[in-house]
Amino acid sequence: MNRPAHELGREVSFWVSAGVAQRLPSACRPPPPPRNCADTSPASLSPRHVLLVDDDAVTSECVADYLRLNDLRVTPVESGKRMMQVLYEEAVDLVTLELKLRGEDGLQLAAQLRAASTIPLIIVTNRTEEADRVMGLELGADDYVTKPFSARELLARIRAVMRRYRSLETAPAPDDGAVRAYRFVGWDLNVRLRRLTSPAGERLPISNGEFGLLVAFLRRPERVLTRDQLLDLSRLHGGDVYRRSVDTQILRLRRKIEANPLRPELIKTERGFGYRFCASVAIVHSTERPDISTGRLSSPVKSERSVDGPL
Numbered sequence: 644m645n646r647p648a649h650e651l652g653r654e655v656s657f658w659v660s661a662g663v664a665q666r667l668p669s670a671c672r673p674p675p676p677p678r679n680c681a682d683t684s685p686a687s688l689s690p691r692h693v694l695l696v697d698d699d700a701v702t703s704e705c706v707a708d709y710l711r712l713n714d715l716r717v718t719p720v721e722s723g724k725r726m727m728q729v730l731y732e733e734a735v736d737l738v739t740l741e742l743k744l745r746g747e748d749g750l751q752l753a754a755q756l757r758a759a760s761t762i763p764l765i766i767v768t769n770r771t772e773e774a775d776r777v778m779g780l781e782l783g784a785d786d787y788v789t790k791p792f793s794a795r796e797l798l799a800r801i802r803a804v805m806r807r808y809r810s811l812e813t814a815p816a817p818d819d820g821a822v823r824a825y826r827f828v829g830w831d832l833n834v835r836l837r838r839l840t841s842p843a844g845e846r847l848p849i850s851n852g853e854f855g856l857l858v859a860f861l862r863r864p865e866r867v868l869t870r871d872q873l874l875d876l877s878r879l880h881g882g883d884v885y886r887r888s889v890d891t892q893i894l895r896l897r898r899k900i901e902a903n904p905l906r907p908e909l910i911k912t913e914r915g916f917g918y919r920f921c922a923s924v925a926i927v928h929s930t931e932r933p934d935i936s937t938g939r940l941s942s943p944v945k946s947e948r949s950v951d952g953p954l
Contacts, residue, residue: 690716690829691805692734696726696752697741697767709794715801723752730762734824734831734927736808737763737801742770742779750778757783763804767797824927825861828909830900832857839899847899852877852892857900860910860920869917893918 693710697703698721707717718733720726722744729735738756742749749768756764766779769790779787785804788797825832829842832854839849839857849857855877859868868876870889897904911919 690714691736692716692718693801694726694729694733694735694738695719696721696723696738696744698722698744699741706794706797710798710801713798715798723747726752732833732836734826734833735762737765737805739765739767739797739801740784742766742768742775750775750782753779753784754782763808765797765800765804767792822926825858826925826927827861827864827922832861834858849899850892850895852888853896853899856889856892857896860918861924864920864922864924867913867916867919873918 693715695703695707695710695717697706697719700719700721703719703721707719710717718729718735720729726738726740730738740749740753740756742753744752749766753764753766756762764784765786765788766784767788767790768775771789776787776789785807786800788800822834824834831840832838833840837849837854839847839854841847856873859873859876862876873889893910894904897907897910901907901909909920909922911921913919
């Protein structure tokens with residue numbers, strides 16, 4: 644019987660074989676993987692999002708529980724179509740893909756994903772033949788893990804791939820049309836869907852005015868912006884009639900994203916000048932977009948860079 648995640652604890656590990664998740668006896672359990680306390684990059688302020696593609700529900704949930712206990716956000720899906728939907732709707736940092744999906748060719752899915760995007764990809768499968776491993780890596784997978792594997796090993800491989808990609812996140816800032824999402828201290832603002840998600844995963848409604856102001860701040864963190872600049876940057880109508888509306892929109896925005904709106908830590912007032920956004924920001928930008936109707940990728944999916952100051 645599978646134990647719920649809250650009973651597993653960080654010290655639980657297990658081996659995953661073909662369709663079976665087995666908890667190790669206490670004497671055989673490896674020590675818990677060390678927390679990556681040295682990772683203080685802006686992107687690390689939000690949990691990294693792993694998309695787990697496997698049609699074996701038992702294996703998928705066991706692996707997802709373990710990864711969540713180690714500070715990763717995990718979305719399990721059972722098909723290539725669902726994978727494309729999540730890639731379209733969410734900012735995903737890494738995909739793990741089982742090749743043996745019912746009615747689908749996993750290698751073909753891997754080829755489509757890699758041909759259209761640079762998103763990190765780990766193939767996790769019970770196909771152990773050398774030809775499959777070589778094909779998967781030649782298609783552009785960043786790693787190839789065969790079942791049986793330990794959840795701890797998979798976690799280590801995921802972290803290793805993410806570290807390699809973080810070292811490459813030095814591309815120039817994308818233009819507005821290429822931005823998929825902004826991340827700051829656990830919050831996620833999906834630009835295309837205009838969706839604001841809290842660190843707890845709750846989606847909060849956001850008005851057009853609040854959205855425009857928040858994007859203006861996130862594109863220019865740690866920079867003092869006047870009301871007039873905020874009006875221009877948020878595409879609100881200029882002029883004295885609307886100038887004070889900035890204060891009202893910021894008050895509403897603080898009520899949504901600040902722990903204590905009366906003592907704001909994110910949007911601070913610079914008296915006599917304007918406002919300043921006081922947090923590191925990570926930009927998630929598109930490199931390909933999945934076509935949900937066909938299950939193919941037709942425009943860029945994502946990459947991420949950190950913003951430590953004015954753009």
